[in-house]
Amino acid sequence: MSLAFSSLPARSIKPSLRICQTSVRYAGRDAPAGDPRKEILRRVLYPSNLRNKSTPTGTWRSDVGRALQHAIPSVQAHETIERAWLLHQRHVRRKREAELQRKFEKMKEAMDELYKLDNHLYIEANRPEDPRARSAKELELVKGLRGSERKAMEARIRGLFPRELRVPTDTPSRLGWNYDWQPIRPTSPS
Amino acid sequence: MSALPRCSSCRPRLPRPKHGLIRPRCLATEVSSGSVTIPAESTPTVGKVKIYDTIRTSVILNRSPFLTRPLSRFEQAFYAYQQRIQRALHNPFPYEFYFKQGSLLESKFNAEERRRERMAFGAPFGISESQEGSENKSQNAKESVAEALDREEEEKIPRRGEADRTNDVRSLERKGERNLYLLLLKKLDDRQVWRLPEGGLQKGEVLHESAERNLLTECGIRMDTWIVSRNPIGLYRSSTSNQVSPRHIFFYKAHILAGQVRPDGTNVLDYAWLTKEEMEDRLDKEYWLGLKDILSDN
Numbered sequence: 001m002s003l004a005f006s007s008l009p010a011r012s013i014k015p016s017l018r019i020c021q022t023s024v025r026y027a028g029r030d031a032p033a034g035d036p037r038k039e040i041l042r043r044v045l046y047p048s049n050l051r052n053k054s055t056p057t058g059t060w061r062s063d064v065g066r067a068l069q070h071a072i073p074s075v076q077a078h079e080t081i082e083r084a085w086l087l088h089q090r091h092v093r094r095k096r097e098a099e100l101q102r103k104f105e106k107m108k109e110a111m112d113e114l115y116k117l118d119n120h121l122y123i124e125a126n127r128p129e130d131p132r133a134r135s136a137k138e139l140e141l142v143k144g145l146r147g148s149e150r151k152a153m154e155a156r157i158r159g160l161f162p163r164e165l166r167v168p169t170d171t172p173s174r175l176g177w178n179y180d181w182q183p184i185r186p187t188s189p190s
Numbered sequence: 191m192s193a194l195p196r197c198s199s200c201r202p203r204l205p206r207p208k209h210g211l212i213r214p215r216c217l218a219t220e221v222s223s224g225s226v227t228i229p230a231e232s233t234p235t236v237g238k239v240k241i242y243d244t245i246r247t248s249v250i251l252n253r254s255p256f257l258t259r260p261l262s263r264f265e266q267a268f269y270a271y272q273q274r275i276q277r278a279l280h281n282p283f284p285y286e287f288y289f290k291q292g293s294l295l296e297s298k299f300n301a302e303e304r305r306r307e308r309m310a311f312g313a314p315f316g317i318s319e320s321q322e323g324s325e326n327k328s329q330n331a332k333e334s335v336a337e338a339l340d341r342e343e344e345e346k347i348p349r350r351g352e353a354d355r356t357n358d359v360r361s362l363e364r365k366g367e368r369n370l371y372l373l374l375l376k377k378l379d380d381r382q383v384w385r386l387p388e389g390g391l392q393k394g395e396v397l398h399e400s401a402e403r404n405l406l407t408e409c410g411i412r413m414d415t416w417i418v419s420r421n422p423i424g425l426y427r428s429s430t431s432n433q434v435s436p437r438h439i440f441f442y443k444a445h446i447l448a449g450q451v452r453p454d455g456t457n458v459l460d461y462a463w464l465t466k467e468e469m470e471d472r473l474d475k476e477y478w479l480g481l482k483d484i485l486s487d488n
Binding site (some may be wrong): 053061062064066067068070071072081084088095099102103105106107109110111113114117122124126127129156162163165166168170172173174176177178179180181182183 | 241242244245247253254256257259264265268271275277278279280281282310312314315328347348349351361362363366367396397398410413414416419420421422423424425427437440441445447448449450466481483484486488
């Protein structure tokens with residue numbers, strides 16, 4: 001977030017944050033006293049533009065100047081903090097990129113060596129996995145779709161991430177790690 | 191290689207850099223089971239027989255972090271600073287829209303909001319309790335009831351669990367914010383070494399299939415694993431005195447999603463789930479140097 005404070009000293013912030021005031025002020029009435037048609041007309045033609053509460057959207061809080069003075073130590077301090085943060089982000093980014101570069105180099109080395117060693121294995125390793133291409137396996141599936149076990153067994157699709165990969169959370173799950181996982185064996189068709 | 195005549199279609203052992211293309215491997219006769227005993231130089235299926243001796247696949251089984259990365263002190267301070275600025279500048283919250291007037295939730299929200307204001311800005315902000323008169327007392331009563339209810343609901347599970355306190359390296363719940371990798375304690379010619387799960391290549395198998403088979407053989411089938419891709423992520427060339435030819439070990443990355451390692455105890459004696467630094471302590475120097483750039487730092 002960038003604040004345009006460079007031209008103003010820290011004290012005289014008031015003028016730019018004053019709540020805007022129009023010339024004619026219309027109050028809003030909740031309970032229609034007289035004829036409802038009159039009230040509706042009045043509400044439509046002269047809507048309330050009193051901004052004395054801090055609830056309407058699109059405005060600052062009523063003590064925004066004071067709050068901001070408590071939040072920001074000074075203009076120079078704010079700019080220093082911004083620069084420190086950007087520097088920190090640069091370090092993090094460089095470190096991440098360096099790690100990715102190292103990993104990529106290792107992958108490239110492995111693939112180059114595989115190319116030299118065996119052509120068939122190399123071609124198979126480079127074959128792209130299309131998650132939609134299920135033609136050969138699907139035919140088997142159509143036969144064995146009765147059992148839910150078989151369906152569950154085929155739920156892991158090559159080329160897609162499994163849905164059991166958890167997103168990291170702030171606290172661990174209540175159930176903990178599932179140590180008692182059993183593989184689902186396909187039952188013979190009887 | 192001795193000075194035997196080689197057919198022109200046979201691929202040389204090492205590619206000559208002068209040629210632009212590496213010639214394709216000669217599609218020679220089927221390798222029968224007895225051909226392993228034939229000396230290597232005599233048949234054109236040299237390379238194919240040797241492939242199954244030289245190439246081995248290994249799996250880097252990773253338990254990815256299930257906890258978010260802890261923030262450094264600078265990051266925490268910066269985020270708190272930005273929150274204070276945001277609180278000073280944002281639109282006033284339309285609380286009348288979200289909370290019904292006079293409800294318990296509204297009083298709870300007001301109490302929490304006053305506390306947050308006080309924490310963000312300091313003394314003049316956030317109304318102190320000794321301000322109003324009798325009407326505040328009923329409101330205070332409401333707030334205390336709301337807070338009492340709230341305290342019953344919130345029971346956060348601590349980030350550092352049992353496994354962290356006892357430093358149980360076999361547990362998969364240790365060090366939730368780090369990547370853990372599986373190491374196996376194997377018997378290797380009356381030595382005990384820590385290695386990744388590893389195995390050889392079989393006929394008709396592709397590398398990633400062999401990696402999966404070797405993993406399940408060495409670690410048991412009571413694990414839900416997922417090998418990420420068909421590509422190997424790294425290579426280790428081991429040239430120890432025991433083997434005739436240097437071995438190529440191709441690493442594959444896999445994730446463990448559920449279950450645990452249950453070794454059969456014949457070749458694999460023990461296992462451990464370790465972070466990158468802990469692995470360095472247990473592995474041989476050469477093996478570690480070949481492996482360290484493949485692993486994630488986190």
